[in-house]
Amino acid sequence: MPSGPVKVADIARDSVRNSEAPWDSFNALEYLNENYLRLQQEDRLILTAVRDHFGAHFQRHGGGGLRGLDVGAGTNLYPSLAMLPWCSRITLFERAPGNVAWLRGEVAGYGRNWDAFWRLLAEHPAYQGIDDPRALLSGAAEVVQGDLFAQLPERGADVGTMFFVAESLSTEREEFVKAVNVFVRALRPGAPFAVAFMENSDGSDVGELHFPACRIVTNDVVDCLRGHAADGLQVNRIEIPGELKLRDGPTCMLLALGQIR
Ligand SMILES: C[S@@+](CC[C@H](N)C(=O)[O-])C[C@H]1O[C@@H](n2cnc3c(N)ncnc32)[C@H](O)[C@@H]1O
Structure with a gap:
């Protein structure tokens, strides 16, 4: 391993x-500008599926005043x-100091780029009763800095998400598996979840x-989640046509939707 930060030029x-x-x-603004200044096609597909999953879950089971967690x-x-x-508190758990600082500023009154994301959510009736999502998120969000391997409390959340994290935090398969395990253990039995991965x-x-x-x-995703999820676990491939590919690297994303056993 080279000493110091790993540069693009390193293998x-x-x-x-x-x-x-x-x-x-980690440069928060570079990452934001690359990925989330506009609603890209892959995020449209993912967000629609997540919205419909949570919407259907809470229509069946009810829910309000819950604790959400995004790892x-x-x-x-x-x-x-x-x-x-469905949440009165949402914990945004994050390791990188630059992202933590950005999140703390952003949740206080998020930028207009997120309005397109909200408009897509608001096509579903579950989201239509919210007049001011900016104010609601500002009141609910709690940004917590920490290392998910060491500091994520167990069984603390009623609904959870983890997007492009477990496979994107190291090269080590054992750490991928551990990150998924830590995430599912942070959720209560019966909690619905959505987890996205790069293939x-x-x-x-x-x-x-x-x-x-x-x-x-x-x-790999099915193997990690099967033992923790109730019947009905789905792992969907989100294929991105070449001409629409905007992110670097893989053209396929995986989206796991389910409920903790
Ligand atoms: C590829 S980014 C995904 C960010 C965001 N979830 C998204 O959908 O774009 C991976 C994120 O995982 C965070 N991360 C890496 N290792 C972590 C750890 N041990 N604990 C908590 N967060 C970690 C990084 O700081 C980074 O924000």
Whole structure:
């Protein structure tokens, strides 16, 4: 391993554990600008499926005043927005200091780029009763800095999301499996969840820095979640047509939707 932060020029496939990646230098604005200034096609597909999953779950089971949890929130507010109708508290749990600082500022009054994400959510009746999602998120959101491997409380959340984190925090398969396990253990029995993954990712560049990933496919996700999920677990492939591909790297994303046993 090279000493110091891993640069793009370093060999991307070297083993990089979570504790070795340059999270302290993660550039929140670069990542935001690359991924979430506009609602991209892949996020439209993912958010629609997540919205319909949570909407259907809470229509069947009811729910209000719940505790939501988004693990590894980065600079992505849409998982939290998707949980908003049912939550009085949403914890955005994140390791990188730059992302934590960005999140703390953003949840206080989020930018207009997120309005397109909310409009998509508000096509579902469950979201239509919320007049001011900006104010509601500001009151509900709690940004917590921490390492999910060490500091995520068990069984604390009633609904949860983790987007592009478990496979994108190191090259090590064992850490991918552990991250999924830690996430599901942070949820209460019966909690609905949505977890998104990049398939076969070699990692990604944010500015000058390379961030590691573990190459996974659908069966890896099913294997990790099957033992924790109630009947009805779905793992969907979100295929992105070449001409619409805007993110670097893989053209397929995986979205797991289910409920904790
Ligand atoms: C690829 S980004 C995904 C960010 C965001 N969830 C999204 O949908 O774009 C991976 C995120 O996981 C966070 N992360 C990495 N290791 C972590 C750890 N041990 N504990 C908590 N968060 C971590 C990173 O700081 C980064 O924000």
